[in-house]
Amino acid sequence: xxxxxxxxxxxxxxxxKPIDASNVRMYVCGPTVYDYAHIxxxxxxxxxxxxxRLLRHEYGPEHVTYARNITDIDDKIMKAAAEAxxxxxxxxxxxxxxxxxxxxxxxxxxxxxxxxxxxxxxxxKAMIEKLIADGHAYEAQGHVLFHVPSMKxxxxxxxxxxxxxxxxARVEVAPYKKDPRDFVLWKPSTADQPGWDSPxxxxxxxxxxxxxxxxxxxxxxxDIHGGGLDLIFPHHxxxxxxxxxxxxxxLANYWVHNGYLVLGGEKMSKSLGNIQTIHGLLKKFPxxxxxxxxxxxxxxxxxxxxxxxxxxxxxxxxxxYRITEGAKEGEIPPxxxxxxxxxxxxxxxxxxxxxxxxxxxxxxxxxxxxxLTENSDDWFKGGVSDGPSGEEIEALIAERLEARKxxxxxxxxxxxxxxxxxxxxxxxxxxxxxxxxxx
RNA sequence: GGCGCGGUGGCGGAGUGGCUACGCAGAGGACUGCAAAUCCUUGUACCCCGGUUCAAAUCCGGGCCGCGCCUCCA
Numbered sequence: 001x002x003x004x005x006x007x008x009x010x011x012x013x014x015x016x017k018p019i020d021a022s023n024v025r026m027y028v029c030g031p032t033v034y035d036y037a038h039i040x041x042x043x044x045x046x047x048x049x050x051x052x053r054l055l056r057h058e059y060g061p062e063h064v065t066y067a068r069n070i071t072d073i074d075d076k077i078m079k080a081a082a083e084a085x086x087x088x089x090x091x092x093x094x095x096x097x098x099x100x101x102x103x104x105x106x107x108x109x110x111x112x113x114x115x116x117x118x119x120x121x122x123x124x125k126a127m128i129e130k131l132i133a134d135g136h137a138y139e140a141q142g143h144v145l146f147h148v149p150s151m152k153x154x155x156x157x158x159x160x161x162x163x164x165x166x167x168x169a170r171v172e173v174a175p176y177k178k179d180p181r182d183f184v185l186w187k188p189s190t191a192d193q194p195g196w197d198s199p200x201x202x203x204x205x206x207x208x209x210x211x212x213x214x215x216x217x218x219x220x221x222x223d224i225h226g227g228g229l230d231l232i233f234p235h236h237x238x239x240x241x242x243x244x245x246x247x248x249x250x251l252a253n254y255w256v257h258n259g260y261l262v263l264g265g266e267k268m269s270k271s272l273g274n275i276q277t278i279h280g281l282l283k284k285f286p287x288x289x290x291x292x293x294x295x296x297x298x299x300x301x302x303x304x305x306x307x308x309x310x311x312x313x314x315x316x317x318x319x320x321y322r323i324t325e326g327a328k329e330g331e332i333p334p335x336x337x338x339x340x341x342x343x344x345x346x347x348x349x350x351x352x353x354x355x356x357x358x359x360x361x362x363x364x365x366x367x368x369x370x371x372l373t374e375n376s377d378d379w380f381k382g383g384v385s386d387g388p389s390g391e392e393i394e395a396l397i398a399e400r401l402e403a404r405k406x407x408x409x410x411x412x413x414x415x416x417x418x419x420x421x422x423x424x425x426x427x428x429x430x431x432x433x434x435x436x437x438x439x
Numbered sequence: 440g441g442c443g444c445g446g447u448g449g450c451g452g453a454g455u456g457g458c459u460a461c462g463c464a465g466a467g468g469a470c471u472g473c474a475a476a477u478c479c480u481u482g483u484a485c486c487c488c489g490g491u492u493c494a495a496a497u498c499c500g501g502g503c504c505g506c507g508c509c510u511c512c513a
Contacts, residue, residue: 234509258513259444296451301452347451348461413472413473
């Protein structure tokens with residue numbers, strides 16, 4: 001079976017052919033660490049984790065390298081640091097840790113590499129020098145700018161031509177730009193701003209440059225470059241410009257972009273203010289329920305997010321945990337793999353799991369998707385919020401059992417009702433009464 | 440204005456020419472002291488108008504509507 005992936009470059013689904021099957025390389029744009037990430041930011045974490053798992057399955061875990069960067073120098077981080085009166089490294093360190101912890105709770109495997117932009121200043125400066133030497137960049141008023149007209153193919157990822165870009169420009173064009181589309185590779189820092197010495201004065205790198213340099217560690221041409229739809233332009237377009245002009249070869253063969261997470265039809269974004277953080281949601285829902293919710297729509301489609309949707313997926317997981325209780329992990333259902341191999345069709349994979357009758361196969365398929373990783377007792381009795389302890393609950397169950405034996409059903413039902421109000425469900429079965437938490 | 444997505448049953452959400460997607464919710468039934476859980480049965484659909492075809496949710500043309508990008512963004 002061949003993996004099929006939708007490639008933004010061609011706009012089509014294509015057969016995936018790695019450059020070197022013994023070393024498949026994928027790079028995904030990670031977070032700028034200046035604040036809590038929102039649940040929309042978690043979508044690529046889960047989507048590319050699925051792709052990573054699939055590649056490891058197909059090519060062998062030791063033959064896949066997955067890098068996801070951390071942007072730890074940026075004006076937003078500088079702003080947050082200035083407001084808090086601390087160094088940018090403190091802000092970046094704090095939110096990097098939170099991001100990694102949250103990703104782990106979503107059962108995303110850690111990437112093989114998590115390069116930080118600030119570790120790449122030498123490579124960035126070297127790339128700028130190369131671009132200047134080759135006539136692709138120029139220095140102006142302490143800035144170094146990439147000269148877009150120096151690249152004949154510019155705009156082919158986002159399908160934008162020169163006139164459209166200029167006509168649509170919604171920001172004021174800096175007077176030192178030779179062309180309105182030119183973008184910053186290096187910008188000057190004032191004395192009180194973080195900066196690094198360079199041939200163009202003390203300053204800091206432009207946003208796009210870091211990814212062009214961090215991908216160099218994988219290869220000049222990598223297999224897959226991923227990220228959110230909103231990175232296609234300008235970020236990925238400009239990464240392509242920098243890398244391809246510096247190396248004279250394609251940056252990536254397959255460009256994979258996930259669609260937006262939306263709330264009531266509108267994109268979730270910090271600028272719209274309609275965000276819910278991953279961190280906050282993890283206090284209300286298990287990570288697996290959030291993960292499954294993020295997998296419930298195809299990755300290129302808009303995903304309509306709501307807490308109700310998460311609750312639905314939580315109930316689905318409850319059901320799966322019941323079905324697979326005590327089951328031995330078997331073979332991954334072929335229909336699950338087939339769905340994923342066809343451009344990561346996770347909703348179809350979930351449906352395949354629903355129709356699978358063999359509990360061991362369900363368990364294997366779900367675990368392949370990063371689900372059902374707990375034992376079912378922990379899942380049902382763990383919960384995410386506070387409530388009565390297990391001992392208290394067991395004591396009440398014992399009391400209720402006595403009441404039931406005495407046919408005092410009013411008392412028995414009252415105990416069950418009280419526990420339900422505290423988020424505990426009691427179920428009477430042939431083997432006695434079992435309990436679980438609803439969250 | 441340019442470019443790009445999308446409109447599927449009450450809801451979520453797959454499906455790219457003929458075959459029940461799937462799940463939730465609803466209805467009926469089994470089980471149960473009552474519940475819960477589970478099992479069985481079951482109804483409801485392809486935005487509009489043309490066209491191609493033996494056959495269209497699916498392909499083509501034209502509308503309408505929603506969303507996104509056009510230098511902060513996952």
